[in-house]
Amino acid sequence: MDSLLIKGGVPLHGEVTISGAKNAVLPIMAATLLTAEPCVIHRVPDLSDVKFMGEILTSLGATVSFNGGTFKVQTRKIKDVGDYDLIRKMRGSVCIMGPLLGRLRHATVSLPGGCIIGARPINLHLKGFEALGAKISVESGYVHARARKLAGADVFLGGRAGSTVLGTANVMMAAALADGVTRIESAACEPEVVDLANFLNTMGARIIGAGSPTITVTGVKTLHGAEHEVIPDRIEAATYALAAAATDGEVTLLGARPDHLHAVLDKLRDAGVKVARNGTALTVSRNGRLKPVDITTLPYSGFPTDVQAQMMVLMTLTPGISIITERIFESRFMHVSELARLGADIEIEGPSAIVKGGKPLSGAPVMASDLRASAALVIAGLAARGSTQVNRVYHLDRGYEDIDGKLRRLGARIERVEET
Numbered sequence: 001m002d003s004l005l006i007k008g009g010v011p012l013h014g015e016v017t018i019s020g021a022k023n024a025v026l027p028i029m030a031a032t033l034l035t036a037e038p039c040v041i042h043r044v045p046d047l048s049d050v051k052f053m054g055e056i057l058t059s060l061g062a063t064v065s066f067n068g069g070t071f072k073v074q075t076r077k078i079k080d081v082g083d084y085d086l087i088r089k090m091r092g093s094v095c096i097m098g099p100l101l102g103r104l105r106h107a108t109v110s111l112p113g114g115c116i117i118g119a120r121p122i123n124l125h126l127k128g129f130e131a132l133g134a135k136i137s138v139e140s141g142y143v144h145a146r147a148r149k150l151a152g153a154d155v156f157l158g159g160r161a162g163s164t165v166l167g168t169a170n171v172m173m174a175a176a177l178a179d180g181v182t183r184i185e186s187a188a189c190e191p192e193v194v195d196l197a198n199f200l201n202t203m204g205a206r207i208i209g210a211g212s213p214t215i216t217v218t219g220v221k222t223l224h225g226a227e228h229e230v231i232p233d234r235i236e237a238a239t240y241a242l243a244a245a246a247t248d249g250e251v252t253l254l255g256a257r258p259d260h261l262h263a264v265l266d267k268l269r270d271a272g273v274k275v276a277r278n279g280t281a282l283t284v285s286r287n288g289r290l291k292p293v294d295i296t297t298l299p300y301s302g303f304p305t306d307v308q309a310q311m312m313v314l315m316t317l318t319p320g321i322s323i324i325t326e327r328i329f330e331s332r333f334m335h336v337s338e339l340a341r342l343g344a345d346i347e348i349e350g351p352s353a354i355v356k357g358g359k360p361l362s363g364a365p366v367m368a369s370d371l372r373a374s375a376a377l378v379i380a381g382l383a384a385r386g387s388t389q390v391n392r393v394y395h396l397d398r399g400y401e402d403i404d405g406k407l408r409r410l411g412a413r414i415e416r417v418e419e420t
């Protein structure tokens with residue numbers, strides 16, 4: 001197993017190109033199962049989750065190739081039974097259910113269990129499939145969805161923490177090949193949902209309203225092959241912006257979408273970080289002293305839960321008290337105990353973390369627990385004095401393309417070593 005060894009205290013400087021969005025590309029790859037014709041997807045990040053999804057598609061009968069950021073896929077004949085061990089390993093694979101149901105009228109996936117950031121149920125996905133006419137059953141850890149006929153319907157996807165991103169994707173994909181009109185209310189508004197809808201429309205689907213809480217899908221008989229470029233990863237962009245601010249450097253993000261980053265950029269400015277925009281290039285540096293800010297994670301266009309851990313690191317470096325409240329996932333504070341090893345002073349009170357910031361961090365060995373927690377630990381290591389070893393880097397490789405290479409090119413002293 002690899003770990004990252006970081007010698008901290010070096011301000012990051014230079015330019016970094018933002019990769020394609022992990023959370024957009026996974027459902028888009030799944031959507032290619034909806035057609036027997038070839039699909040070509042560009043700006044695909046080289047991530048272990050992408051590799052996994054490619055293997056899942058292959059196990060369902062697809063022929064795939066991945067070269068230089070371009071993923072080519074064709075599923076002439078689709079199998080109804082994939083490699084369930086593979087499907088079980090990656091929670092994001094739940095989004096193959098919608099396409100399987102749409103194309104085959106039945107789908108079986110292993111029931112995704114809880115994960116380190118919370119219970120992560122799929123009740124809303126299943127509610128959507130039922131509304132379209134599917135019968136749902138759970139047997140021996142597998143969820144089966146079967147429909148003699150898929151018919152458009154009104155589907156309400158609001159849940160405890162707002163809508164569901166992959167649930168909206170799943171219902172949209174199944175509804176694309178249903179008979180009649182489906183209206184999804186309380187749909188997720190995330191840019192990744194819009195990117196998927198754009199891809200589906202290029203395949204011949206009839207979807208309007210993506211990006212708003214009401215999405216209307218008029219079912220069509222078949223979908224055809226399509227070519228698409230994935231949106232840039234707003235979470236990766238935010239992560240590098242926070243690394244620049246935390247190390248008191250100056251980094252230009254190339255190819256980001258500032259219009260997907262309003263909530264993060266707004267909080268960065270409140271925290272005393274300068275963000276200068278030149279087209280799609282964003283240059284991030286500190287603007288005098290850092291100031292504490294309070295943050296609550298919310299569905300888009302609110303502050304993203306996927307940036308909560310990284311923002312917490314900046315607040316540990318900021319004199320004063322910041323309160324960070326997590327409203328999307330119930331146990332997404334696994335990074336707090338690891339940040340404490342570097343000297344951070346953070347208390348958890350219910351859904352909130354109270355950060356008493358301003359003390360300098362000093363390097364220590366830490367353990368990555370999930371993708372974004374790991375990114376936070378890397379930022380903390382870059383800002384800390386001395387050496388930090390971040391273990392279990394495979395979490396980072398799920399969602400950040402070439403993170404150590406990109407950081408090294410920004411001047412970070414970081415190397416990948418065998419875990420000791």
Ligand code: EPU
Binds near residue numbers: 022124126188371
């Ligand atoms: N929820 C339900 N029932 C459901 C589905 C979700 O109650 O059927 C709840 C969840 O427990 C959670 C909330 O609704 O409290 C939101 O979950 P959502 O379904 O939107 O999450 P997801 O679609 O499973 C995607 C991203 C996550 C990101 C969330 C929220 C992918 C592959 N994953 O997950 O990304 O945090 O949306 O924005 O798109 C990450 O990249 O690190 C990551 C975890």
